[in-house]
Amino acid sequence: MRDIRLPRRRLPLITAVLATASVAIAGCGSSDSSDAVPGGGGDNEAAAGLDAVYEDAPVADDELILPESTMAEIKERGVLRVAAALDAPLLSQQDPSSPDDVEGFDIDLAKMLAIYILGEPNIEIVPPASETREALLQNGTVDVVFNTYTITEERDEQISFAGPYFTSGLAVAVAADNDDITSVEDLDGRNVIVGANTPAVTAVPEVAPGAEVTSFATDPQAVQALVQGRGDAYVQDYTLLLAAAAQNDDIKVAVQPFTEEPYGIGLPPQDPDFKDFVNTWLTEIEDDGSWAEIWEATLGTVVEGDAPTPPEIGSVPGS
Amino acid sequence: MSALIENLDPLLRALGTTVLILVVSAVGSLVLGVLVTVARVSPIPVLRGAAFAYVQVFVNIPLLALLLLFVFALPDAGLLMPLTTTVIVVLVVYEAAYVAEAVRSGINTVAAGQVEAARALGLRLSQTLRFVVVPQAVRAVVQPLGNVMIALLMNTALAATVGVVELTSAVNKVNLVAAQPIPIFTAAGLTYMALALAIGLAAGRIEKKVAIHR
Numbered sequence: 001m002r003d004i005r006l007p008r009r010r011l012p013l014i015t016a017v018l019a020t021a022s023v024a025i026a027g028c029g030s031s032d033s034s035d036a037v038p039g040g041g042g043d044n045e046a047a048a049g050l051d052a053v054y055e056d057a058p059v060a061d062d063e064l065i066l067p068e069s070t071m072a073e074i075k076e077r078g079v080l081r082v083a084a085a086l087d088a089p090l091l092s093q094q095d096p097s098s099p100d101d102v103e104g105f106d107i108d109l110a111k112m113l114a115i116y117i118l119g120e121p122n123i124e125i126v127p128p129a130s131e132t133r134e135a136l137l138q139n140g141t142v143d144v145v146f147n148t149y150t151i152t153e154e155r156d157e158q159i160s161f162a163g164p165y166f167t168s169g170l171a172v173a174v175a176a177d178n179d180d181i182t183s184v185e186d187l188d189g190r191n192v193i194v195g196a197n198t199p200a201v202t203a204v205p206e207v208a209p210g211a212e213v214t215s216f217a218t219d220p221q222a223v224q225a226l227v228q229g230r231g232d233a234y235v236q237d238y239t240l241l242l243a244a245a246a247q248n249d250d251i252k253v254a255v256q257p258f259t260e261e262p263y264g265i266g267l268p269p270q271d272p273d274f275k276d277f278v279n280t281w282l283t284e285i286e287d288d289g290s291w292a293e294i295w296e297a298t299l300g301t302v303v304e305g306d307a308p309t310p311p312e313i314g315s316v317p318g319s
Numbered sequence: 320m321s322a323l324i325e326n327l328d329p330l331l332r333a334l335g336t337t338v339l340i341l342v343v344s345a346v347g348s349l350v351l352g353v354l355v356t357v358a359r360v361s362p363i364p365v366l367r368g369a370a371f372a373y374v375q376v377f378v379n380i381p382l383l384a385l386l387l388l389f390v391f392a393l394p395d396a397g398l399l400m401p402l403t404t405t406v407i408v409v410l411v412v413y414e415a416a417y418v419a420e421a422v423r424s425g426i427n428t429v430a431a432g433q434v435e436a437a438r439a440l441g442l443r444l445s446q447t448l449r450f451v452v453v454p455q456a457v458r459a460v461v462q463p464l465g466n467v468m469i470a471l472l473m474n475t476a477l478a479a480t481v482g483v484v485e486l487t488s489a490v491n492k493v494n495l496v497a498a499q500p501i502p503i504f505t506a507a508g509l510t511y512m513a514l515a516l517a518i519g520l521a522a523g524r525i526e527k528k529v530a531i532h533r
Contacts, residue, residue: 130495131494134498134499135500135501152496152498154497154498158499196482196491199495202495202496214402215488221480221481228394228395229399230399
């Protein structure tokens with residue numbers, strides 16, 4: 001009985017298991033960054049369609065890359081560092097069988113921006129936590145944030161926003177057999193699931209002051225919690241809910257969007273040249289139709305109708 | 320900083336939840352951990368094996384994986400507990416494995432002669448453990464147990480990932496609106512540090528008070 005074992009010696013093993021488990025169980029990506037190679041993912045129709053978009057993507061003229069600017073720095077480095085999720089279906093989703101392959105509306109736009117600066121879709125993805133996005137931009141870890149980043153004036157004091165490049169809104173999903181909830185007012189007094197660090201955390205108490213709010217870290221967890229009855233409703237971005245409901249017969253979208261969330265591209269603070277540059281790029285891809293093509297290939301697969309008109313750049317406070 | 324002061328009320332309530340989880344899990348894991356150690360050193364092979372397996376399983380599975388399993392897999396098996404209760408249960412069974420290892424190292428410091436003397440005096444096994452071995456063993460490992468409790472405090476932050484509104488989750492919510500991660504999370508870190516310091520100091524005092532001077 002004299003063998004003294006120090007449990008903490010097992011830390012490396014625990015770390016290894018944790019890394020595996022967090023990928024396998026939570027479904028959230030590992031923290032290492034990866035270069036996404038869009039050409040490698042031509043195995044489905046949407047990706048094949050986008051290859052053409054990438055080929056014809058606009059590239060900035062040399063005079064737009066001002067000397068000593070952030071754009072010049074990125075071009076010098078040869079890779080655009082992007083803060084983006086790996087677990088957001090249709091927006092920025094890592095392919096589990098081919099981890100270098102990340103697809104979705106946000107990440108495809110990021111690749112377009114990389115082509116605009118570098119001539120090729122060279123991006124390095126840093127998966128941020130929603131709460132670290134400002135810090136990542138402030139300390140220069142990433143160049144841009146494409147992360148369903150709602151433009152707010154508080155955030156604009158910390159960083160800059162280009163765009164908005166997309167407008168969405170919060171909607172309500174319920175269990176498929178639940179017919180009690182048909183409007184946001186019905187959420188009052190009920191147990192409502194939200195995604196941690198999403199606009200729903202503050203929006204739900206505003207529309208339904210009596211609601212009990214429970215937040216889960218990731219979208220798959222929140223959906224699972226709804227299916228298991230931990231809450232009566234799940235409030236999340238409309239497109240995310242549509243994607244979830246398309247994959248899961250146990251839930252349905254019961255209430256159409258009740259807020260307007262203008263998504264912006266997060267940029268480092270006090271960098272007006274870079275902001276102008278990104279807004280110029282955004283105007284260019286909106287005008288030449290590639291914005292709409294990317295929307296059709298990603299979010300358009302679950303939303304009925306044609307691509308919406310992109311929101312006017314600089315149209316919301318904070319942008 | 321103003322963001323923190325404006326939200327002081329929900330933040331204090333969340334701190335209360337953190338302390339509640341900490342205290343209940345600490346008591347639970349200390350009791351369960353000592354029981355596991357007793358089983359581990361008992362002369363009954365089945366108990367020894369079960370205790371060994373218990374410690375190996377919970378020391379080698381990451382807490383986050385356990386939390387997600389308990390929160391999302393148990394309901395599928397028909398057991399739906401409130402979230403805070405689930406988190407406390409997970410923390411108790413997880414930290415008990417570390418408590419058991421710490422107490423076992425304490426038992427290793429109790430000289431074999433003590434047990435022989437107790438038996439010579441006619442004490443039964445349960446009496447030997449209760450009056451001779453465990454009191455001396457626990458006294459020897461007060462500081463290591465304090466460290467396990469500090470680790471437990473830090474681990475309560477993982478409850479935020481499964482929807483419990485404790486300190487980490489509450490500062491996340493404040494930051495979502497205020498968008499000032501560095502001051503906000505620094506303040507949260509300092510709060511955790513103060514709690515850890517309190518646990519460490521308390522462990523130091525208890526250790527001095529109960530130390531056996533040989």
